[in-house]
Amino acid sequence: MKTKELLIGACLCILSACNMPGKGTGLDVYEAxxxxxxxxxxxxxxxxxxDGTIDYTMMPRNIMDSLNVWHCRKATKDEWCSGFWPGVLWYDYEYTGKAAIKEQAEKFTEPLKFLSQIPAYDHDLGFLIFCSYGNGYRLTNNPEYKQVILDTADSLATLFRPRVGTILSWPRNIEMFGGHNTIMDNMINLEMLFWAAKNGGNPYLADIAVSHADKTMKYQFRPDYTSYHVAVYDTLTGDFIKGVTHQGYADNTMWARGQAWAIYGYTVVYRETLDPRYLDFVQKVTDVYLQRLPEDYVPYWDFDDPGIPNAPRDASAACITASALLELSTYLPANKGSEYKDAAIKMLASLSSDQYQCGKSKPAFLLHSTGHLPGNSEIDAAIIYADYYYIEALIRLKNLIENKAVI
Known part of the structure; x- marks a missing residue:
């Protein structure tokens, strides 16, 4: 890139603190x-x-450890990861400015429009639409993209239950834990609701987001600020029943990606509300995560797996957390902000090493993510949402280096 030569000196200076233990090398964000x-x-x-054509309804999802080509899934109402590949393309277009990449981003985004036109089938509409159409609108100001986001936010809002105060997760499978289920992943949906409320949608959408964040903050964390994957509430009274896991090791353990969703989600909630309660809370949720990381700053899939150090890692959790910390660092006093930024850089330095990058072995960005270990699904795999948050984090770091806004 033409800016690379001008900024590489500043880049190396800023990133000098990210040298990996024993490696002696830093992170070049432009190279990454x-x-x-x-x-x-x-x-x-x-x-x-x-025939040389691409089926734009088929989205890259994963590459298992023994394989070297993407396993693609059709963009349907029950495929929650379909928005990440279009989002990767939009971020790549943001970095490169290549018209050909923009065209591909547009073509892979279009098949998701139907989600704005049907009743909410599942809770993952933020992932599906804001990663794709959200980034597309941010970079193009296409009014059609804006309308898709607004319509999808309205659809997501139908899953909100005022008596409980949160958005229902897994509406097609409410029997799983016997109540109103809310998973930590749902915190990522709130950004789309806040955005819609500020950009022509119903202002009530922001109220839903705040209610969800508050109820989750009150009941979905233990006294030490580690999180439950799932909070189960009484459907009739809204009372909290229990905290359990679905994808973690056990009900009382810290599932890495769940904690990462919490860090990312409450960073967004603070950005959108500027309520200091959330800024204080997200630091506590972050600190317990950072304190328990292994030396290379990429977590094991669950911090309490008794098989550690022989348990699988989860690069996706590191990507999500790194991206969140780069934003969060900008909201804090210098010392704390630097601590979080330095931690994020260490995460990205590890992820950008030969140990975690796919290199020539696979067309994905990163190795060693864990999707759903208890379900024996996507273990030690390249997974598309790891790639999405990796490139997002790199773009955010680049913007920090260039003194631009992180988001």
Whole structure:
């Protein structure tokens, strides 16, 4: 990139604190973003059929450890990861400015429009639409994209239950734990509700987001600020029944990606409300995560798995957390902000090393994510949402280096 030569000195200076223990090398954010672009273009080439065309309804989802091509899934109402690949393309376009990448981002985004036109089938509409259409609108100001976001926010709002005060998770499977289920992942949906409320949607959407954040903050964390994956509430009274796990090791353990969703989600809630309660809370949720990380700052899939150090890692949790910490660092006094920024850089330095990057072995960005270990699904795999938050974090770090807004 033409800015790389001008900024590389400042980059190396800022990133000097990110040297990995025993490695003696730092992180070059531009080199990492160039790598992402190479992998994106490689993926686009490999997605072409024998006739040279691409099926834009088929989204890259994962590459298992023993394989070297993307397993793609059709963009349907029950495929929660479909928004991440279009989001990766939008971030790559933001970095490269390549018209060809923009065209591909538009074509992969379009198949998700139907989600704005049907009743909410599942709770993951923020992932699906804000990662795709949200980034698309941010970069193009396409009014059609804005309308899709607004309509989808209204659809998501139908899953909110005022008596409980949270958005219902898994509406198609409410029997799983016998009540109104709310999973920590749902915190990521709130950004779309806040955005819609500020951009022509119903102001009540922000009230829903605040209610969800408050109820989750009150009941979905233990006294030590580790989180439950699932909070189960009484459907009739709204009372909290129990905290359990679905994807973690056990009900009383800290599932890495769940804690990462919490860090990311409450960073967004603070940004949108400027309520100091959330800024104080997210630091406590973050600190317990950072205190228990292994040396390379990439967590095991669950911090309490008794198989550690032989348990699988979860690079996706590191990507989510790194991205959140780069934003969170900008809201804090210098010392605390630097602590969080430095931690994020250490995470990205590890993720950008040969140990975690796919390199030539696969067209994805990163190895060693864990999707759903108890379900024996996507264990030690390349997973698309890890790639999404990795490139998002790199873009945010680049913006910090260049003294631009993080978001």
């Amino acid at each position: 973003l160039d790598y992402c672009n190479d992998q994106v273009e490689r993926t686009l080439t490999e997605l072409k059929g024998t």
